[in-house]
Amino acid sequence: MSARVKRSESAVVAGLPVLSAIGLKKHYPVKEGALQRVVGQVRAVDGVSFDVLKGETLGIVGESGCGKTTLGRCLTALLDPTEGGVYFEVPAEDRATLDELHARPADKLSATERTELAALDQRYRVDQLIGPARYNYRRNCQMVFQDAFASLNPRHLVRDIVGRPLSIYKEARGRERIERVVELLEAVGMGAQHLNRYPHEFSGGQQQRISIARALALDPQVIVLDEPTSSLDVSVQAQILNLLHDLQKDRNLTYVFVSHDLGVIQHISDRILVMYLGEIAEDGPTTEVFTEAKHPYTQALVDANPVLVDSQARTVKGLAGSVPDPARPPQGCRFHTRCPVVTPHCGWDLDDAVDWLTNHPDLRDQVKGESARTPFEGDITLVDDEAAERALELIQTKTPEAMREALVDVQRSGPTLALRFRERDRVQLVEVLPRHRTNCILVTEQREPDPDAPQPVNA
Amino acid sequence: MSTAAAVPVIQVRDLRVHFETKKRIVRAVDGVSFDLNENEILGIVGETGSGKSITARTLMGLLPMPPAVVAGGTVTFRPGGRCPYCQGSGCKTCKSTGNAVCAVCDGKGCAECDGTGRPTIDLLHLPPAKMRQLRGMRIAMIFQDPSKSLNPVLSVRDQVAEVFFQHRTADLLAEVGDSAWLPVRRAAHQEARSAERLLLRVPPFRSQARKVRKKVDDLVARALADVQIANPRKVMDSYPHQLSGGMKQRVMIAQAMACDPDVLIADEPTTALDTTVQARILELIVEMQQRRRAAVLYISHDLSVVRMVCDRVGVMYAGQMAEVGPAQQVFDSPHHPYTRALLAAVPSVGQGRGRLAAIEGSVPEFTDDSPLCRFHNRCPHAAAICTSVEPRLRTVAEAQSVACFGYESAVELGVPSTDMPDVPKSSTTTSVA
Numbered sequence: 001m002s003a004r005v006k007r008s009e010s011a012v013v014a015g016l017p018v019l020s021a022i023g024l025k026k027h028y029p030v031k032e033g034a035l036q037r038v039v040g041q042v043r044a045v046d047g048v049s050f051d052v053l054k055g056e057t058l059g060i061v062g063e064s065g066c067g068k069t070t071l072g073r074c075l076t077a078l079l080d081p082t083e084g085g086v087y088f089e090v091p092a093e094d095r096a097t098l099d100e101l102h103a104r105p106a107d108k109l110s111a112t113e114r115t116e117l118a119a120l121d122q123r124y125r126v127d128q129l130i131g132p133a134r135y136n137y138r139r140n141c142q143m144v145f146q147d148a149f150a151s152l153n154p155r156h157l158v159r160d161i162v163g164r165p166l167s168i169y170k171e172a173r174g175r176e177r178i179e180r181v182v183e184l185l186e187a188v189g190m191g192a193q194h195l196n197r198y199p200h201e202f203s204g205g206q207q208q209r210i211s212i213a214r215a216l217a218l219d220p221q222v223i224v225l226d227e228p229t230s231s232l233d234v235s236v237q238a239q240i241l242n243l244l245h246d247l248q249k250d251r252n253l254t255y256v257f258v259s260h261d262l263g264v265i266q267h268i269s270d271r272i273l274v275m276y277l278g279e280i281a282e283d284g285p286t287t288e289v290f291t292e293a294k295h296p297y298t299q300a301l302v303d304a305n306p307v308l309v310d311s312q313a314r315t316v317k318g319l320a321g322s323v324p325d326p327a328r329p330p331q332g333c334r335f336h337t338r339c340p341v342v343t344p345h346c347g348w349d350l351d352d353a354v355d356w357l358t359n360h361p362d363l364r365d366q367v368k369g370e371s372a373r374t375p376f377e378g379d380i381t382l383v384d385d386e387a388a389e390r391a392l393e394l395i396q397t398k399t400p401e402a403m404r405e406a407l408v409d410v411q412r413s414g415p416t417l418a419l420r421f422r423e424r425d426r427v428q429l430v431e432v433l434p435r436h437r438t439n440c441i442l443v444t445e446q447r448e449p450d451p452d453a454p455q456p457v458n459a
Numbered sequence: 460m461s462t463a464a465a466v467p468v469i470q471v472r473d474l475r476v477h478f479e480t481k482k483r484i485v486r487a488v489d490g491v492s493f494d495l496n497e498n499e500i501l502g503i504v505g506e507t508g509s510g511k512s513i514t515a516r517t518l519m520g521l522l523p524m525p526p527a528v529v530a531g532g533t534v535t536f537r538p539g540g541r542c543p544y545c546q547g548s549g550c551k552t553c554k555s556t557g558n559a560v561c562a563v564c565d566g567k568g569c570a571e572c573d574g575t576g577r578p579t580i581d582l583l584h585l586p587p588a589k590m591r592q593l594r595g596m597r598i599a600m601i602f603q604d605p606s607k608s609l610n611p612v613l614s615v616r617d618q619v620a621e622v623f624f625q626h627r628t629a630d631l632l633a634e635v636g637d638s639a640w641l642p643v644r645r646a647a648h649q650e651a652r653s654a655e656r657l658l659l660r661v662p663p664f665r666s667q668a669r670k671v672r673k674k675v676d677d678l679v680a681r682a683l684a685d686v687q688i689a690n691p692r693k694v695m696d697s698y699p700h701q702l703s704g705g706m707k708q709r710v711m712i713a714q715a716m717a718c719d720p721d722v723l724i725a726d727e728p729t730t731a732l733d734t735t736v737q738a739r740i741l742e743l744i745v746e747m748q749q750r751r752r753a754a755v756l757y758i759s760h761d762l763s764v765v766r767m768v769c770d771r772v773g774v775m776y777a778g779q780m781a782e783v784g785p786a787q788q789v790f791d792s793p794h795h796p797y798t799r800a801l802l803a804a805v806p807s808v809g810q811g812r813g814r815l816a817a818i819e820g821s822v823p824e825f826t827d828d829s830p831l832c833r834f835h836n837r838c839p840h841a842a843a844i845c846t847s848v849e850p851r852l853r854t855v856a857e858a859q860s861v862a863c864f865g866y867e868s869a870v871e872l873g874v875p876s877t878d879m880p881d882v883p884k885s886s887t888t889t890s891v892a
Contacts, residue, residue: 063733064704203821204507233506233760238804238817245814260733263763267806267815304738306763308790308805318738322703359690 017051018222018254019075019126019141020095023084023102024048026070030327040327044070046278047084049102049429052222057248057255059269059286061262061301065323067278069146072226072258076143077126085125088137094120139169142215146227148207152199158185158210159195165217184213188243205236212243216251224256229264241268262305266290271435274298277326277334280429284436294438297335331375332424333441344405345441347424350378353407356399357391366391368415376421388415395419465496466575467537468721468754469518469582474532476513479525483826487513489778490532492852495722497539500748500755502769502786504762504801508822510778511758515724518582518756519600520590529583536598537577538721543597544589548629552578596626599715603727605707609699615710616695619679622717624649627678634674635667643667682717683710686743705736709743716747723748724756729764741768762805766790771858774798777822777833780852784859794861796882797834832864840865843878 027041044067052058052075060068073079075086084102087095101109101117109117121128129137145151152161162181166172172180182192188209199207208228215223225244229237241264247253259265265272266286273283274297282295293299303317321338324330330337332347337355339346350372357380358367366387372378382388392412396404409420429437430444438444476488488510495501503511516522518534542553549555552562561572561579568574585593602608610618623631624647631647632639639647642655642664651659659668676695683691686709699707708728715723725744729737745768748755759765765772765786772789774782774797782795793799803816820837830849835841842864850862865882869875 063735205821234762234801234804235506235818236821238806238815239819241806242814242817262734263806300735304735306734306738306741306761306767308763308766308802318742319735320739322705322736359693361690364690364693 016054017095018054018089019052019256020050020087020090021071021075021084022049022087022098024071024074024081024086025083026067026074026079027082042327043278043329044326045074045081046329048275048278048280049084050273050280050283052254052256053271054221055252055254056270057257057268059265059272060256060258060275061260061265061272062275062281063260063323065277065326066275067326068258068260068275069226071275072143072224072256075126075222075256076141076224077137078143080127085121085127087124088126088129088141090124094124098124135169139165139218140221141224142218142220142222143224143226144208144211144215144228146230148204148211148228148231149199151211152207154199157196157198161199161210162213162217165214169218171218180217181213184216185210187216187247188213189239203236204232205239208232208240209243212240212247216247219251220253222254222256224258226258227260228257230259230261237264244268262301263307274301277323277329279334279439280437281335281440282436282438284433284438288433288436294432294436294443295335295440296339296341296442300338300340331426333427333439341442342400342402343441344402344422345424345445346402346406347427348403348406348421349375350380350419350421351375352403353395353399353419353421354380356403357394360394360398362394363387363391374423376423378419380417380419382415382417385415388412388417392417465494465499466539466577467494467573468497468539469495469756470533470535470537470573471495471514471518472533472535474514474517474534475530476510476517476522477528477530479528486530486825486828487527487778488517489825489828491775491778491780492532493773493780493783495754495756496771497721497754498748498752499770500745500757500768502757502759502765502772503775504759504765504772505775506760506801506822508777508824509775511775512726514775515600515726515756515758518722518724519594519598520582520585520587521600532583534582536580536582536593536722537572537575538580538597539577540721543578543580544592546596546626546629592626595622595715595720596718597720598722598724599718599720600724600726601708601711601715601728604731605704605711606699606731608711609707611699614696614698615683615702616676616679619682619695619710619714619717620675621649622682622714623675623678626718630678631671631674634670640664640667643671647671678717682713685716686710686713686747688713703736704732705740708732708736708740712740712743712747716751716753719751720753722754722756724758726758727760728757730759730761737764744768762790762801774801777825779833780862781834782859782861782863783852784856788856788859792856794855794859794866794882795834795863796838796840796865800837800839832862838880840880840882842880844872844874845880848872848874 024045025047026045027043029038030040030042031037032039060071062068070079074081090098098120101113126137159178159181162184163177166177166180185191185194190209229240232240248255257268269286272286272289274281276297281297282289289298290302293302300319319338324337328351330347331349336342336346337352350370354367354370357363366383368381368383370378370380382391395410406422407419408422411418427439427441429439431437432443472492474488474491478485478487491514505511538559540559542550542557542559544550544552545557549557559578561569561576563569563571568576572579628647632644635643642651642658645651645655646659646668658664679695680691683694688694688709729740732740741764757769769786772786773780774795776797781797782789789798793802800818804818806815818837825833831847832845832850835845844864850864852860852862853866854860855866863882865880869879
């Protein structure tokens with residue numbers, strides 16, 4: 001049955017990238033009004049680059065709204081990226097060219113470079129593949145969804161659900177197809193007795209097993225697992241994690257495992273990618289990320305994770321505030337609004353000042369509007385002179401130390417405050433240890449943290 | 460931590476809740492007994508289908524009946540302080556004293572009140588009107604998914620205010636004085652019709668209505684400030700969809716704690732939240748509990764969270780209590796094979812890769828009452844007796860009891876010792892080591 005092993009041979013050597021995201025961006029338009037005018041962009045994934053290596057498990061972790069699911073869907077080409085792209089099995093020489101071309105903005109490329117990029121995109125970019133190449137990619141990159149029940153057609157029998165990929169790719173039909181489906185069900189710990197049942201007749205764990213069987217049907221290289229155990233009990237979760245572990249060993253699978261559960265991620269992953277607000281905050285080998293977190297956000301996630309082992313404490317540390325609006329992400333380091341070790345250099349901007357003022361109890365409903373000239377410079381208008389005077393005083397005395405230091409200039413004229421903050425570029429992801437990247441400026445730029453703030457744990 | 464002198468606020472004895480359908484009877488809760496003491500957090504853990512939520516809903520009187528049937532057992536509520544029905548203003552139940560005292564012995568302590576001197580309220584047979592007076596006032600509940608439990612068309616102000624309109628009408632009307640007009644009274648009970656509401660906009664009713672409104676706003680703002688919502692006056696005017704998940708859960712806790720309840724039932728309050736937010740919500744629940752000395756029943760399937768916040772913990776399996784004891788003790792030296800298996804199944808930080816000790820199979824549904832240990836078909840130590848006799852909770856260590864034959868003697872039960880399971884006495888929880 002040679003047809004069953006249809007893996008492409010180019011990337012079978014361990015350690016080669018199978019999937020590569022290069023400058024990947026996915027923005028969702030925000031529409032408003034009767035004409036559905038586009039008023040903004042939700043930057044769900046905003047410029048991430050990483051490789052998924054052959055045979056590894058890459059864990060993607062972050063809070064809700066950080067773009068991890070969007071990223072997973074971009075990897076499986078269920079979503080088309082806004083910019084950049086996901087590339088499948090790029091040979092090393094083409095990869096170098098692609099990196100070079102993506103390093104520069106699209107309008108700075110010459111005409112020949114643009115045609116070169118377009119040609120490469122057509123050969124390797126997953127959403128632009130056509131014909132046999134697309135076929136090859138699709139069958140080699142499968143997905144398991146978060147809600148197993150919602151991802152199984154309630155009107156189809158298990159034999160059809162698991163057998164569908166086999167029919168579509170003309171792998172098997174009739175009796176042979178049934179045999180293959182039984183084999184797959186047995187691989188996930190179920191059996192022939194389940195063939196003629198509907199999804200609702202199964203428990204949550206069994207439903208997840210069925211969707212794993214479906215993903216395995218075409219013997220793919222990569223499986224993207226989007227929170228496959230989040231709706232399961234610990235005992236069933238352990239069953240599924242064991243199953244995934246065994247399948248990976250038997251079939252040399254590559255997993256991209258998306259989850260918000262640090263315990264699960266730590267258990268299953270070789271490498272971890274921590275996302276925050278559409279960006280990679282840190283990525284690196286699992287143990288290193290857990291024991292020597294280079295980013296305060298990673299540290300906060302680790303600290304907030306309740307552990308079963310000898311914790312006498314009644315509480316764990318949480319993070320203040322909520323994730324900022326991804327349609328207007330903060331400047332500089334996106335985590336600076338909640339960071340416990342923030343510095344004046346982290347990218348304080350006008351929005352931060354407006355947020356702080358509107359949330360101050362003394363100034364309730366007194367901030368009328370803002371007009372930004374640049375993200376770092378602009379005017380805040382209050383209801384009257386008196387309120388503006390009070391706001392000015394608050395800004396000069398009560399704001400967080402780091403924010404005050406970042407404020408270059410503030411002036412009041414009538415009810416309007418003109419503010420100017422220190423300018424700051426977007427932070428860069430830098431490799432600080434072998435295969436371990438972070439974008440925290442405390443590490444990448446050797447900045448000193450704010451003396452009043454608590455010390456970062458490992459930076 | 461619970462002490463020997465702990466006063467049980469809620470006593471559940473041999474509770475049985477069945478779901479009756481045309482085909483069969485499912486025994487969702489089958490003989491559960493526990494005490495919820497004053498000033499403690501009792502955790503209930505177990506897999507899906509173990510009956511933990513059904514137990515909680517029975518306490519609140521929120522079961523859909525039919526199909527649910529309370530087939531047996533008692534749930535006794537013994538509130539302290541003010542009379543649970545009139546909140547101290549004097550009514551028939553408390554003989555106008557306003558205090559919560561036992562009706563039989565007048566607070567001296569007797570068999571009826573178990574020596575506590577408190578009134579004994581049977582929550583299973585309470586008339587709906589009286590249950591309504593208790594619910595939200597003395598027993599409150601936080602639900603799992605805040606975005607599904609808050610009303611999307613009401614502002615936060617209106618949702619939290621409902622609690623005060625239901626239970627604190629006297630306080631609201633005290634603001635107006637004795638001469639409250641009828642429409643105002645009705646408005647303070649949230650009973651005003653649309654015509655009356657129009658009437659409240661014109662003099663002379665307007666000024667009184669405004670006073671009531673202002674009082675309600677103050678109460679709502681205070682309740683929101685209590686759960687550490689910054690800027691409560693601003694949050695009051697927003698709708699649930701404008702708030703983040705953590706904020707919504709805070710609003711729900713504010714609603715539940717608004718009237719200082721004796722008992723708070725938290726049914727998986729952090730399951731829908733991120734870990735960073737979960738940490739802060741847990742902190743809040745523990746802080747509120749300690750400040751108000753309330754009794755909290757914390758239901759969760761997350762063992763690490765339960766270990767962290769709870770004083771005592773009960774492990775439920777298939778409608779029965781498998782193990783009860785102080786949280787640290789149960790997690791450090793679990794006795795029941797099910798507790799051990801659950802703990803071993805948790806992947807935790809600091810533990811290497813590889814296989815986890817999963818419990819094969821899933822929680823079965825029980826439809827008949829044949830005596831057996833319900834865990835026997837998934838238990839690694841199951842023996843002959845496990846399929847023929849029902850285990851009883853039995854004290855194995857200080858304050859810790861287990862329902863497993865591994866801790867009983869063959870002689871007492873009158874069976875040959877070969878029928879007894881061989882459960883290793885020292886815990887073999889590899890994941891906890």
